[in-house]
Amino acid sequence: MTDRDSALPAGQSFTGRVTGPGGLIVGGELHGKVEIEGTLEVLRGGEVRGEVRARRAVVAGLFDGHLRVSEQLRLTDSALFSGIGEGHQLLVADGATVNGELRGPGGPMPKVEPPPRKRSRTRTRNGPSRIKMPRLRDLEVRRG
Numbered sequence: 001m002t003d004r005d006s007a008l009p010a011g012q013s014f015t016g017r018v019t020g021p022g023g024l025i026v027g028g029e030l031h032g033k034v035e036i037e038g039t040l041e042v043l044r045g046g047e048v049r050g051e052v053r054a055r056r057a058v059v060a061g062l063f064d065g066h067l068r069v070s071e072q073l074r075l076t077d078s079a080l081f082s083g084i085g086e087g088h089q090l091l092v093a094d095g096a097t098v099n100g101e102l103r104g105p106g107g108p109m110p111k112v113e114p115p116p117r118k119r120s121r122t123r124t125r126n127g128p129s130r131i132k133m134p135r136l137r138d139l140e141v142r143r144g
Contacts, residue, residue, distance in 0.1 A: 005038060010045055023054075026061070040067075044078050057087070073102070 004022025008014055012028035023038030026046040034040065034048070039056040042048050046061035057069045060076040065083045067073065073087035077095030086103045 008046075010043075040069075042079075057085075 004020075005025060006018070006020060006022060007025040008028045008030055010027040013030070014028070015031045017032055018024060018030070018034045019036065021037045023040065024034060024036050025041045025043065026048055027043045029047045030050070031048075032050045034050065034052040034054070036054045038054065039058065040048070040052055040054040042057075042059045042061040042063055044060045047064075048062070049064045051066045052063075053068045055070050056072045056074075057067055058074045058076065059067075059079040059081055061078070062080045063083065063085075067083065067085045069085075069087040071087065072089040072091065073085050074091040075081055075085075075093060075096040075098065077093040079093070079096040079098075081097065081102075082099045084101050084103065088105055090102050090104050092098065092102070
């Protein structure tokens with residue numbers, strides 16, 4: 001946190017418009033429009049609903065709306081993201097929940113498919129080998 005950053009602590013809520021030269025750290029609930037020159041940080045337990053423009057964003061809580069950043073958008077493993085996210089660089093951690101669309105400089109992010117798994121062969125004592133097929137989990141990014 002710098003001396004130019006503002007904070008909305010846990011247990012507090014704000015509805016309206018936020019603008020400024022610094023960053024914004026949200027531990028509470030913010031509903032509205034945000035235009036800042038610094039970094040938006042949505043902490044675990046924090047909630048932002050609305051339209052945001054910032055230089056960077058780190059989401060560890062809930063975001064619902066349209067998030068535009070000029071540099072990096074990072075979703076941590078605890079992020080619950082719904083809506084549209086746009087940024088020059090997109091970082092999505094394992095465990096992040098995305099319901100919407102993330103767009104980088106080349107357009108929307110591709111669907112994430114589960115990695116291919118090798119088939120394992122098992123030899124039986126008196127018969128031919130059997131192939132065990134592992135179950136694949138659905139690991140794709142969901143879009144709404």
